[in-house]
Amino acid sequence: MKITKAVFPVAGLGTRFLPATKASPKEMLTVVDKPLIQYAVEEAIEAGINELIFVTSTHKRAIEDHFDKNFELEYNLEQKGKLDLLETVRNILPADVNCAYIRQKEALGLGHAVLCAKPLVGNEPFAVLLADDLIDNANGKGALLQMMEQYYYQKCGVIAVQEVFKKDTGSYGIVKTRADNSIQAIVEKPKPESAPSTNAVVGRYILPGEIFDYLEKIPKGAGGEIQLTDAIAKLVESQRLVAYHFDGTRYDCGDKLGFLIANFELAARDKVLGKKFMAHVESMLKNIKQG
Numbered sequence: 001m002k003i004t005k006a007v008f009p010v011a012g013l014g015t016r017f018l019p020a021t022k023a024s025p026k027e028m029l030t031v032v033d034k035p036l037i038q039y040a041v042e043e044a045i046e047a048g049i050n051e052l053i054f055v056t057s058t059h060k061r062a063i064e065d066h067f068d069k070n071f072e073l074e075y076n077l078e079q080k081g082k083l084d085l086l087e088t089v090r091n092i093l094p095a096d097v098n099c100a101y102i103r104q105k106e107a108l109g110l111g112h113a114v115l116c117a118k119p120l121v122g123n124e125p126f127a128v129l130l131a132d133d134l135i136d137n138a139n140g141k142g143a144l145l146q147m148m149e150q151y152y153y154q155k156c157g158v159i160a161v162q163e164v165f166k167k168d169t170g171s172y173g174i175v176k177t178r179a180d181n182s183i184q185a186i187v188e189k190p191k192p193e194s195a196p197s198t199n200a201v202v203g204r205y206i207l208p209g210e211i212f213d214y215l216e217k218i219p220k221g222a223g224g225e226i227q228l229t230d231a232i233a234k235l236v237e238s239q240r241l242v243a244y245h246f247d248g249t250r251y252d253c254g255d256k257l258g259f260l261i262a263n264f265e266l267a268a269r270d271k272v273l274g275k276k277f278m279a280h281v282e283s284m285l286k287n288i289k290q291g
């Protein structure tokens, strides 16, 4: 079945970025010149998605506005002859891509946020992208497109994974896989001593519609939240799902350090800014070394 819908849970509180996220969503934080959510949306569109479903909360209007038309701005840029910028703001979404927004009334966890999208997704397979996991694959296919190819080839759900240090397993969902990469078990935030592997789930999923049945039933899990991982753990008891090691660099932009590293590395590679930015970094390092 062709996948056309992607869910973007953007209803988290973003407490690690306070005060920046007090009145503005974490997903609108900017890496070089684009908000995190735009990177994720572009990755989804590249993978063939044309229905974008945002699970939002209060203070998320900026996301709706970002993907909406801004007549005043476009008129202003046109009058001033700033045609490059006009193209940039006009073409954020291709004409055949639609957006829908649904509220998560309370931040009860990622699993609950995904469940909120059920009325818009229905009973079909769909993608989930967490914008705070920025995955850059500058010279190749985006992570979701790679996963989509796996989905059509393997004919089952696909979950993106990445190898992490053993000491860090407590920050992730960790999977145990069989020889054919199918998932045997998945555990949310296990301590290093009890982690079944060091393969950590990152924020890209292709899931069957049946996931909603499990999300409706599972109790609160780690951190008192409805965890997507717990529903997947139940799902894999009756359905094949594969773990996929994608090609690309993942930046944890839900964390200040990861966010700063993403800005640094993408700025260093930027066609317009890169050289000047690195010249500044080099002179800064020189000054530091000279004391």
Ligand code: UTP
Pocket: 009, 010, 011, 012, 013, 014, 015, 016, 017, 026, 055, 104, 106, 107, 108, 109, 110, 112, 113, 130, 131, 132, 254
């Ligand atoms: P995080 O675990 O990073 O939580 O959510 P958070 O609230 O956004 O941030 P911190 O930890 O307080 O700093 C991972 C993803 O799940 C979404 C978030 O928006 C983010 O994309 N999420 C999380 C929801 O949509 N709803 C929730 O109830 C929780």
